[in-house]
Amino acid sequence: MTGKITIVGLGNYGIDELPLGIYKVLKNQTMVYTRTLDHPIIDTLISEGIEFQSFDEVYEANNGFENVYEAIVSQLITAARQTDVVYTVPGHPRVAETTTVKLEAYAHQYDDIQVEVLGGKSFIDDIFEAVKIDPNDGFTLLDATSLNSEQLNIRTHTLITQVYSPMTAGDLKITLMERYDDEQLVTIVDGAHSSGAHVIDTPLYELDHHAEVFNNVTSVFIKRVENDQTYMSDFYYAAGIIDRLVDDEIGCPWDKIQTHQTLKRYLLEETFELFEAIDNEDDWHMIEELGDILLQVLLHTSIGKKEGYFDLNEVVQSLSEKMIRRHPHIFGEAHVENEEDLSLIWEKAKAKEGKVQRVKFEKVFAEHFMKLYDKTKNMSLDETALKHFLEQGGDKS
Known part of the structure; x- marks a missing residue:
C-alpha cells in the first residue's frame, strides 16, 4: 500500500490571500x-x-534545523504509512521549504510514499513589490539558517529568508560582513503581502538592532552592489582586470605583449620580495607581495585564456581536485596518525595520478637556493659583490 502526503502552501499572510481550492482541501x-x-x-x-497538529515541539527538542527537518519528515512518513496525510507549510511548498525537498527525495527513492504539492502563494512577489525591485534583474535566494559567505554574490540582488530572531539576524550580519561593507544598506521586510509590508532600511552593522521585527515571516533584502570600490576584494573582479590588461585591442601596451616565457623572471622577483616581508614579520608588506604573486598567476591564466589553451577556472579546478584527491584523510575515509602515514597516502595518491618517483631538479634548486638565501639575507652587498657571491656558490671566501 502506498501512502500519500499532500503538502499544502498556506501563503504568506491571511485567509483572504489563500486560494479557494486550497481552502476547500x-x-x-x-x-x-x-x-x-x-x-x-x-x-x-x-x-x-x-484541527492542526504542529511540529513546534520538534523545534524546541532539537539543536540545529537539519535535525528538525529530519524529525518532521520521519514523523510524516510514519503517519502516511497508516493513512493519507495533509501537511501545511508557510508560503509556497517549493520556495525555501526544506521539508518538501526531503519528502520528495524520499518518495523518489522508495515506493511506499507518494508526495503531492498544492501551491500556496509565495512571499517572493510581495517582497519584490515592497522593495520596488524587478526580480527579472536577477536575484539570489538564500536561507539565513544555513548561509555561508561562499554563497553570496554581490553582483545580484539577494533575498535571505528565515531571519526569524535577533540571534539569527546577528549571525547573518557577521556572515554578510565578509562580502559587504559595514555601511551597506539592507532592507528588513516583515509580513509582506498584497496590501503592503513592514519595511526597514538600515545599514548592515545595525541589522540585528531591530529586535522587535524578527519573526517567521521576516526576510532581508540586499540590492546588488554597483559601487566598484566594493568589488576590489572580489577574486573574479581582479581576474577581469587582468583580462582587460592583456587584451590585444584595449589592453596595456606592456601587459598585452607578455608571454609565459617573458613573465618567468617576475615570479622569482616577487617571491624574493615575499621572503623579505616574511623575514621582517611585516603583515602589510606580506599582503602586498602575496598580491604581486597572485598577479603573476592571473597574468599567466589570462594569457592562457587569450590564446585559447586554458583559463583561470581550469587552474582552480585542477587545484581543488588535487587537494581533495591527495587528502583522503580530510575529505575521505583514510586515517592518519602521523607524518609517516601521511607520506604513504601522498605516495599512493601520486601513483594513482601516474606520477613516477624521480629526483626533481626544482626541489634540489629550491633547497640550494634557500641555503644561499639564508646566508645572504642579512648581508649588505652591492650588485657586483652579490653577483660574485652567487657565482661562487655562496662561498664567503
Missing part, C-alpha cells in the same frame, strides 16, 4: 499536520473548526 480534513502554528492564517482556520 483544508476544510475537508479532520486533522492537518503543520510545520508551525506561528503563521497568520492558522488561527483563522482553527476558528473554522480545522
Whole structure:
C-alpha cells in the first residue's frame, strides 16, 4: 500500500490571500499536520473548526534545523504509512521549504510514499513589490539558517529568508560582513503581502538592532552592489582586470605583449620580495607581495585564456581536485596518525595520478637556493659583490 502526503502552501499572510481550492482541501480534513502554528492564517482556520497538529515541539527538542527537518519528515512518513496525510507549510511548498525537498527525495527513492504539492502563494512577489525591485534583474535566494559567505554574490540582488530572531539576524550580519561593507544598506521586510509590508532600511552593522521585527515571516533584502570600490576584494573582479590588461585591442601596451616565457623572471622577483616581508614579520608588506604573486598567476591564466589553451577556472579546478584527491584523510575515509602515514597516502595518491618517483631538479634548486638565501639575507652587498657571491656558490671566501 502506498501512502500519500499532500503538502499544502498556506501563503504568506491571511485567509483572504489563500486560494479557494486550497481552502476547500483544508476544510475537508479532520486533522492537518503543520510545520508551525506561528503563521497568520492558522488561527483563522482553527476558528473554522480545522484541527492542526504542529511540529513546534520538534523545534524546541532539537539543536540545529537539519535535525528538525529530519524529525518532521520521519514523523510524516510514519503517519502516511497508516493513512493519507495533509501537511501545511508557510508560503509556497517549493520556495525555501526544506521539508518538501526531503519528502520528495524520499518518495523518489522508495515506493511506499507518494508526495503531492498544492501551491500556496509565495512571499517572493510581495517582497519584490515592497522593495520596488524587478526580480527579472536577477536575484539570489538564500536561507539565513544555513548561509555561508561562499554563497553570496554581490553582483545580484539577494533575498535571505528565515531571519526569524535577533540571534539569527546577528549571525547573518557577521556572515554578510565578509562580502559587504559595514555601511551597506539592507532592507528588513516583515509580513509582506498584497496590501503592503513592514519595511526597514538600515545599514548592515545595525541589522540585528531591530529586535522587535524578527519573526517567521521576516526576510532581508540586499540590492546588488554597483559601487566598484566594493568589488576590489572580489577574486573574479581582479581576474577581469587582468583580462582587460592583456587584451590585444584595449589592453596595456606592456601587459598585452607578455608571454609565459617573458613573465618567468617576475615570479622569482616577487617571491624574493615575499621572503623579505616574511623575514621582517611585516603583515602589510606580506599582503602586498602575496598580491604581486597572485598577479603573476592571473597574468599567466589570462594569457592562457587569450590564446585559447586554458583559463583561470581550469587552474582552480585542477587545484581543488588535487587537494581533495591527495587528502583522503580530510575529505575521505583514510586515517592518519602521523607524518609517516601521511607520506604513504601522498605516495599512493601520486601513483594513482601516474606520477613516477624521480629526483626533481626544482626541489634540489629550491633547497640550494634557500641555503644561499639564508646566508645572504642579512648581508649588505652591492650588485657586483652579490653577483660574485652567487657565482661562487655562496662561498664567503
